[in-house]
Amino acid sequence: MRLQVIDHPLVAHKLTVLREKKTPSPVFRQLVDELMTLLAYEATRDINVETIEIETPVAKTTGTALTDPPPIVVPILRAGLGMLAGMQSILPTAEVGFLGMKRDEKTLEAITYANRLPDDLANRQCYVLDPMLATGHTLIASIDYLLERGAKDVTAICLLGAPEGLAALEEHIGDRANVTVVVAAVDEKLDENAYIVPGLGDAGDRLYGVI
Ligand code: URA
Numbered sequence: 001m002r003l004q005v006i007d008h009p010l011v012a013h014k015l016t017v018l019r020e021k022k023t024p025s026p027v028f029r030q031l032v033d034e035l036m037t038l039l040a041y042e043a044t045r046d047i048n049v050e051t052i053e054i055e056t057p058v059a060k061t062t063g064t065a066l067t068d069p070p071p072i073v074v075p076i077l078r079a080g081l082g083m084l085a086g087m088q089s090i091l092p093t094a095e096v097g098f099l100g101m102k103r104d105e106k107t108l109e110a111i112t113y114a115n116r117l118p119d120d121l122a123n124r125q126c127y128v129l130d131p132m133l134a135t136g137h138t139l140i141a142s143i144d145y146l147l148e149r150g151a152k153d154v155t156a157i158c159l160l161g162a163p164e165g166l167a168a169l170e171e172h173i174g175d176r177a178n179v180t181v182v183v184a185a186v187d188e189k190l191d192e193n194a195y196i197v198p199g200l201g202d203a204g205d206r207l208y209g210v211i
Helices: 009-019 025-043 079-090 137-148 163-173 203-208
Strands: 002-005 049-055 060-066 072-077 098-103 110-116 125-129 153-161 179-186
Touching: 009 025, 009 153, 009 179, 025 079, 025 125, 025 153, 025 179, 025 203, 072 079, 072 137, 079 125, 079 153, 079 203, 098 137, 110 137, 125 137, 137 153, 137 163, 137 179, 153 163, 163 179
Parallel strands: 002 179, 072 098, 072 125, 125 153, 153 179
Antiparallel strands: 049 060, 098 110
């Protein structure tokens, strides 16, 4: 597994406003959108491309095009949905699949409650969107799901990661698959309820309200 922490002053600034508990939901959503475009830009550095021939109004030349089939973006419901628009703004041709996962608050294990993805992901590049990499259980279950269906490589894009979750992911994935985790920051630790410290609270609640 490869970890990429995006070290950029704009990312750090937007993340700081996100963390602030007084930041209201509409601003929070807007910032997640903006942060996502910055993270997605970095996360897609290894996206599959091919050289094609084109003709400008002046001359024939060669250029670069995304390969077919396009990558699949997989937001993990519900909080990952808040990251989708930012991802689509720089990768509009990607297909979008959905995985609904929540954590059992007692065992902290991931439970899948919704799934809208092709069964065959052979040779597809997948981008998983999940803002908070806390225990890592959700991401491990999602990445396993994609790899089992043949995904070629998987990049998880998260706003924040906890050292505990990153270690769990590293132990689970190791070198057996081509998996990259892109985060805006790695925080200190998890608290007793598996919330990231200092974190930003419950990302789903802050995006969509407490329901
Ligand atoms: N999920 C969240 O939304 N926040 C955390 O801190 C951990 C998991």
